Amino acid sequence: MLKLEDTIYGSWEADELLEELILSAPMQRLKAVHQGGAIFLIDPSQRHTRYEHSLGVCWLVRHFGGSIEEQIAALLHDVSHTAFSHVGDQVFGYSGEDYHEQIFTEVISRSEIPLILAKYGYDQVLTDFERYTLLEQPLPELCADRVDYTLRDLFHAGMISQADINHFLIGLTVEGGRMVLTSETAARWISRQFKRLNDEYFKKPEYLFANQRMAEILKKAITDGVLERIDLQLDDDAVIAKLRRSGYEDDLNALSKMQGFEHFAVKGAAERLKRRELHPTIGS
Numbered sequence: 001m002l003k004l005e006d007t008i009y010g011s012w013e014a015d016e017l018l019e020e021l022i023l024s025a026p027m028q029r030l031k032a033v034h035q036g037g038a039i040f041l042i043d044p045s046q047r048h049t050r051y052e053h054s055l056g057v058c059w060l061v062r063h064f065g066g067s068i069e070e071q072i073a074a075l076l077h078d079v080s081h082t083a084f085s086h087v088g089d090q091v092f093g094y095s096g097e098d099y100h101e102q103i104f105t106e107v108i109s110r111s112e113i114p115l116i117l118a119k120y121g122y123d124q125v126l127t128d129f130e131r132y133t134l135l136e137q138p139l140p141e142l143c144a145d146r147v148d149y150t151l152r153d154l155f156h157a158g159m160i161s162q163a164d165i166n167h168f169l170i171g172l173t174v175e176g177g178r179m180v181l182t183s184e185t186a187a188r189w190i191s192r193q194f195k196r197l198n199d200e201y202f203k204k205p206e207y208l209f210a211n212q213r214m215a216e217i218l219k220k221a222i223t224d225g226v227l228e229r230i231d232l233q234l235d236d237d238a239v240i241a242k243l244r245r246s247g248y249e250d251d252l253n254a255l256s257k258m259q260g261f262e263h264f265a266v267k268g269a270a271e272r273l274k275r276r277e278l279h280p281t282i283g284s
Contacts, residue, residue: 008165027075032049034046061074069132074134074135084239179280205264209269
């Protein structure tokens with residue numbers, strides 16, 4: 001079994017099927033796709049990745065009794081994210097922040113993942129994500145995806161502690177295949193933290209600037225013929241290297257030095273983000 005160490009959940013083991021998926025090229029690519037987009041270029045403390053998030057979501061689904069099919073879906077749900085994560089939505093004009101969902105089938109089909117799944121008899125597991133109720137729920141409900149990125153982003157930003165996370169997980173349970181909370185106190189806490197995440201992290205002016213500026217650089221590179229749309233299926237490091245080789249060194253350096261930030265339209269950038277509120281269900 002593959003032994004894994006998660007920053008916030010601790011040690012766990014993946015069986016042979018999950019191990020093969022974790023070691024596949026699409027999953028390994030996520031090690032260099034940063035969860036927060038381009039913000040690591042201006043804030044080196046924010047370097048956690050889609051890989052860590054994907055493993056965390058899989059751990060949550062497994063911990064709360066999800067089937068192996070749902071664990072597979074949890075592990076793979078973000079493999080189609082572009083370089084710089086949701087920056088790709090800005091590049092390609094997806095205001096719903098779902099570009100990666102639109103290309104998910106395409107990305108999976110050209111990888112080794114279908115062969116791995118077929119080897120273990122799970123070749124149909126990714127055809128209907130809506131049935132995986134632990135993994136995904138519409139806002140304002142809780143789900144494994146939403147719980148993990150909320151806890152993980154806030155933890156890496158220093159806004160909550162490991163003790164906070166441990167205490168919250170104690171108050172999280174499952175009813176009817178959905179994540180619910182055992183108390184009003186837990187519901188108020190996660191709702192408040194989710195609001196902080198959106199107001200103080202996602203909408204932090206410096207972070208908005210970094211992601212919008214990176215989107216502008218990428219769009220210009222595509223227009224100039226330096227990058228093709230498919231190049232955003234590389235990881236962050238590979239795209240940056242290609243940009244630097246193609247004469248975009250000054251643009252990237254200007255981004256990292258926050259040049260032009262004093263003229264940045266923060267309000268407009270914040271308003272373009274998808275509206276998010278959390279009102280989780282209290283269990284019976």
